[in-house]
Amino acid sequence: MKRKLPKLSLVLASLSLVWEPGLAQDAMSKSFTSKGVSETASTQVQREPLQTVFKELENYFKVNIIFEDNSIKGQFTFVEMNDLKQLTIDEALAQIVKPLNLVYKKIDDKNFIIKQKGKKVEVFSELSIKSEIVSDSTHLQVKGRILDASTSEPLPGVTIQLKGSSKGAMTDTNGDYAINIPSERSILVFSFLGFKSKEVTVGQSSTINLALEMDSHVLNEVQVVEVGYGTQKKEAVAGSVATISNKQVQQMPSINLSTALTGNTPGLIVRQRNGTPDSKNETSTVLIRTTSASGYPLIVVDGIPRTSATSSNQVGLDNIDPSDVESVTVLKDIASTAVYGARGANGVILITTKRGKESPTKFNFSTAATFSKPTMYPKFVNGYMQALLENERATNSGSAVPYSDADLEIIKNNSNPDRYGQTNWAEQGLKEFSNGQNYNLNVSGGTDKVKYYLAGGLNQQKSILKIDNDFKRYTFISNLDAKIAKNLNVSADINYRSENSNAPYAGYTSLYSSLFNQSPLQPVTFSNGLPAAFLTSASNPIYQAQNGGYRLAENNYFTGRFKAKLIIPFVKGLSAEGLASIDRSNLFGKDFSTPYKLYRADANGNYNPVTGVDSKGNDLKPTLNESITKANYITMNFSLNYARAFGKHNLGGLFLYESTETKTDAMSAGRTNIFSNNSDQLFAGDASITNNGTASESGRVGYVGRLNYSYSGKYYLEGSFRYEASTNFPIDHRWGFFPSVSGAWRISEEGFIKNKLSFLNDLKLRASYGMAGDENGAGFASYLAAYSVSSNATNSNTGANGYIWNNSYTSSVYAGISSINPNFTWAKVRSYNLGLDFDLWKGMLSGVVDVYHKEAYDLLTPMFSTSATAPLSFGATAPKQNEGKNHTNGIELTLTHRNQVNKSLSYYVSGNISKAKTIIDFSGEALGLPEWDVNRYNGLGPNIDRFYKSLGLFQSQAEIDVWTLDQDGQKNKTIKPGDVKYADLNGDGVLDSKDVYVVDNTYIPIVNYGINLGLSYKRLSLDMAFVGIADYTNNNLKQTWANFDERQLDRWSVDNPNASWPRLSNSSNNSLKSDFYGMDGSYLRLRSAQLTYSVPAKFISRLGIDAFSVYVQGGNLLTFSKVKFMDPETIATSYYGPQKTFAMGLNLKF
Structure with a gap:
């Protein structure tokens, strides 16, 4: 009491x-x-x-x-x-x-x-106090609600001050306030930490509702950011760290978090490779400060290191409902990531989920309906033009035309659709839109003793194919925080996720691609209703999608996390923390292939099946395969933390021990000749069986130390290390030591600047150096000599399951015997970073600049390049060795302008750009390379490709006759006007592989940029995000199909000498990979746009609703690129590409 x-x-x-x-x-x-x-x-x-x-x-x-x-x-x-x-x-x-x-x-x-503070002491009686209160009660009263302009959420604790008076009020937990004023001429000042103040003259209004805008300058002084095993004030961060807010995450209409992060910070590269409903299994490419496609970042969720961004069996970027994300922090330089050791070499993404706060219970419900369609796909010619172009190609190649004049007349008039159809396969096989729906309900609140956040969500996305297949994700999250004793706080978190995918057996990507490889002359069905087989192959993707079976995936994930923090009372500033986490996954897959019949008509008009039957005409039977994979991922750590202020000196420290253990167990079984398409169970098959099983176990331990010091808010110094061991390395080479050091100088706090340059609010110079490990290439037990067992041996000299001994080939059931290198160990990565943060004119202009250099050495490479196997006489696969080297140079820039024009209008403009170039200094080489090809690719970037240099098109036979380069090996006898003309790069007069030039970075662009725009007027807000790439070679621009697309209409002819496409022919000369077809893969894309309207409180408060907003969203709405026939972000046209999405939704808070 x-x-x-x-x-x-x-x-x-x-x-x-x-x-x-x-x-x-x-x-x-x-x-x-x-x-x-x-x-x-x-x-x-x-x-x-x-x-x-x-x-x-x-x-x-x-x-x-x-x-x-x-x-x-x-x-x-x-x-x-x-x-x-x-x-x-x-x-x-x-x-x-x-x-x-x-x-x-x-x-x-x-x-x-x-x-x-500052008031003189005045003597007054209790009676005078009471009189003042009575007097106030006779004055006018103003009330209202104050909201956060960026989130439309109520703001508790806002100060409402009567200007020129000591009278004031505060908003409550609902953002509501009431204050007595002496007259209508009174001016109220609304102010709150981290937000820009507003002054409002009362006038005749008895209700004043406002939305306060954030003040970035003030926020920088109090904002805390995740830094790995802890937090720091933003002003104290010396490394290269970027934070992405919940609002930025929510602006992209996607159920995948990786997609929502696109374009928000420089150095974070996110590319949407496809748009299948279950695309988290073929995740977007997510990289940090690299142009190498193999260097994926570590994902950390609520302090627990998870697997890489591409993993499908642990919690990663695309396994988290974006609605449950509070913030995302990107650690970019190795000084920031060194505390994660070997897994931090390629950057770290820290995800913080939402937690409860001290407030009454609040509910938040959001829902959205989504509609998707391909951003673009090739436009093909109709059946009649297809026939004309095929005839032209045959004529140019000296072959008989496939369609006579009579055939052309039938095709033109569509008079015999069973023989020659007029099929638009895209229209027949794809919906105009696929639909989806997202729901999320969360409840949060708490007291000073217990805080809670609970949420449940449902995400569903259907396929663009005209089939009833979809992907569903159910999520539940519970984050509880409790103060159970004076010095003891605990938290207990549960995260459950269930994902169900029902896909066609052939797969979305395969079917999508197949639709573009069917001739428009091929009917889908004959007039009698029988499904038709393609003329040159027994396929029909539309019928296959509907009748070919299914691939079912039912994956369940459970994560439990417990954390306790003890304040040690006898040492000021010292605390201890313990954390235990377990991830359990249970993955079930079921693939059921059902035979189906496709037909062709013979010369007598009979329709005969060409699929679904054996050579004797007997019906084929279904095939079933099932698999189960279980995995446990256990993390435990214990840490001591110290934080103490000594006058102007601040000292902090961390020492942590962490261990992780991973166990997996998998089995599969299959049956053939299932007796019925309706009996998709293993018992229904015959004795033809396949069984398999695998298991693995791995672990790591690490010690982390960090010491930081600051003085007077001006100077910051931090050092950290991780000493770590992994079972992926030989026993004598498992341990690695990874140190880092960083420092910052807040120049704006110096006496010669502070309060003298009024426009300069913050200026900080940062520098860092760090070293991390990299275990890429060091797989499970890769230091042990091992072999795999094949069910049968081969008798050829290809070496698939055998070896050469005494100059003779010996087949064996023992395949893939591996040799070992007992001395290989961690690869190392070190980086140097120099950065500058600034804030001008009270947040109207702010920016971040980073310049860095990163070196990777002792990279694991095989003794023989992966592009060539070891010789059969070696008798085993090549061992690994620490020989690879590369380096990356990069620069990043972010500029942001925010302005509150008046009380109703505000806007922001933010742009970021990064340029990074990775150079391979040394890599493994294939055996037997000719001298001219040895070390040819060192000094170039990763993801190389080879192109012939084109010089345009031959325009006449005379030009061909005098051309000295032999392009066909026959002195150019087969080369005709309209064919591609190539350069003789090595000058030997013969076109061969020595004449190709090498292009690097064909997978990840060198330049990535983003532009974010926002406009807010009263209760209406518009936010847009653009992303773009430059200095990027797209090596798929020559892609062609079985049918002609509109590009071939601009083909060479005597009447069209300036054509963009060679003459139509079967000549291999025009099929060589060259730069003739274009290589510029740059694009600018409107990744997302969102228009939001927040309903005024006066319309909803009586209903018990705190906030209500509605919005419309769009994703990938516009694309500006030289690539017109395919989505420039996909790898190849066979991919089920990124989708253009539209969403309508609402947010309700009560």
Whole structure:
């Protein structure tokens, strides 16, 4: 029970209190620096109600803190309670009141008074106080609700100050307020930490509702960011770290988090490779500061390191419902990622899910209906033009034409559709739109003792193919935080996810591609209803999709996480944390292939099946395969954290031990000759069986240390290391040591700048060096000599399952015997980073610049290049060795402009760009290379391809006759006008592989950029995000199909000498991979656009609704590129490419 001072003391104390204007806002714009919580400490600074903080200090220190309840009701402050408890009561109160423009007065050792700073002491009686209150009650009253302009959520703790007076009020947890004013001419000042203040003249309105805009300058001083095993104030971060907010994540209408991150920060490369409903299994390419497609970043969710971004059996980017994400932090330089050791070499993505806050229970419901269609696909010619072009190609090739004049007349008039159809396969096989739906309901709230966040979600996406297949994801998340003792806090989290995919047996990608390889002259069905087989192959993708069987995947994931934090009372600033986490996955797959009959008509008009039957005409039977994979991923860590302020000096430290263990167990079984298409069970098959099973177990342990120091909010220094071992390496070479060091100088805090350059709010110079490991290429037990067992041996000299001994080939059931290198170990990556952060004109212009150099060495490469196997006489696969080297140079720039034009209108413009080039310094070489090809690719980037240099098209036979380069090996006898003309790069007069030139970076672009725009007018807001790439070679621009597309209409002829396509022919000369068909894969894309309307509170508050907004979204709406016949972001046209999406949704908070 709270102890009270004697009545006389209370009266005397009240006589010394005079409250002045400003309340909290002036203070809120100042950060805790020299005497505050350590800027560099790896602890969580939380936003707490001021009244709660005082009460907790009373209980802890056994003192009385006297204050006027109404004066602080609803006020908040940013503190770390555990750190305050390491101070004396005087130090703790001094830290709290200073930024709030308050002071404390010590009556005695047990009693303290909180009063407004700067007011003279006035003597007044209790009667005069009562009179003032009565007088106030006779004045006008203004009420309303204050919202966050960016989220439309209520803002509790906003200060409403009557300008020129000491009178004020605070918004409650619903953002509501009420204040008495003397007249309609009164001016109210609305202010809140991290937001821009607003002044409003009351006028005749008794209700004033406002939405406050964020103030980036103030936020930088108090914002905390994840940095790996802890948090830091943004102002104290010395490494290259970027944070992506929940709002940015929500702007992209996607159920995949990786897609939603596109274009938000430089250095983070996200490319949508396809748009299948279950595309998380073929995830987008996600890279950080590299142009190598093999360097995927580590994913960390709520402090638990997961597997890489491409993993499908653990929690990763595309396994998390974006609605449950609070923020995403990208660690880009190795000084920031070194604490993750070998898994941090390619960057780290930290995902923080939402948690409960101290507030009444709040519900948030969101739903959206989505519609998708391909961004683009090839436009093909009709059947009649197809026949004409095939005849032209045959004539140019000296062959008989496939279609006579009579055939052409039939095709033109569509008079015999069974023989020659007029089929638009895209229209027949694809829907105009595929549809989906997203639902999410969460509930959150709590007290100072227990906080909770629970959420459930459903995401469904159907296929663009005209089949009833879809992908569903069910999610449930529960994050609980509890204070169970004075010095002990715990959290318990549960995350469950169930994913069900029902896909056609042939696969979305295969069917999608097959639709574009069917001739328009091929009918889908004959007039009698029988499905038709293609003329040159027994295929029909539309009928196959509907009748060919299915691939079912039912995957369930469970994650449990428990964390405890103990404040050690006898050492100020010291705390201990323990964490245990388990991920369990159960993956079930069922592939059921059902034979189906396709028909062709013979010369007598009979329709005969060409599929679905054996050579004797007997019906084929279905085939069934099932698989089960179980995996456990266990993480445990224990850490000691220290954070202490000594005057202007701040010291923080971390020491952590972590272990992980992974176990997998898989089995599969299959049956053939299932007796019925309706009996998709293993028992229904015959004795023809296949069974298989595998198991694996791996682990790692690591020790992490971090020490950081800052002085006076100006100078920051941090050092860290990880000492780690992995079972992927030989016993004597498992351990690796990965150190880093970084520092920052806040130039804007120096006396020669601070308060002298009014436009300069923040200027910080950063520098870092770090080293990390890389275990890419070091697979499970790869240091052990092993072999695989094949069910049969081969008798050819190809070496598939055999070896050469004494100059003779020996077949064997023992295949793939591997040799070992007992000395291979970690690859190493080190980086140097120099950065500059600045904020000008109170956030109107801010920016970040980073320049970096990254070196990777001792990379694991086989003794023989993967492009060539070891000789059969070697008798085994090639061992691994630490020989590879590469380096990356890059620069990144972000500029942001924000402006509040007036109380109704605001906007922002943000752009970012990164340029990174990776160079291969040394890589493994294939055996037997000719001298001219040895080390040819060192000094180039990864993902190389080879092209012939084109010189246009031959325009006449005379030009061919004098051309000295032999392009066909026959002195150009087969070369005709309209064929591609090539350059003789090596000057030997013969066109061969020596004449190709090498192009690198054909997979990941060198230049990536993003442009983000936002406009807000009253309750309407528009947000747009553009992404683009440049300096990128697309090596698929020559792609052709069985049928002609519109590009071939601009083919060469005597009448069209400036054509963009060679003459039509069967000549191999025009099929060589060359730069004739274009190589520029650059594009600019409107990745997302969202228009949101927030309904005024006066229309919904009576219904018990706190906030209600509706929105429309679009994804991949516009694309600007030289590539017109395919989506420029896909790898090849056979891919089920990215989708253009539209969504309509609502958010309801109550």
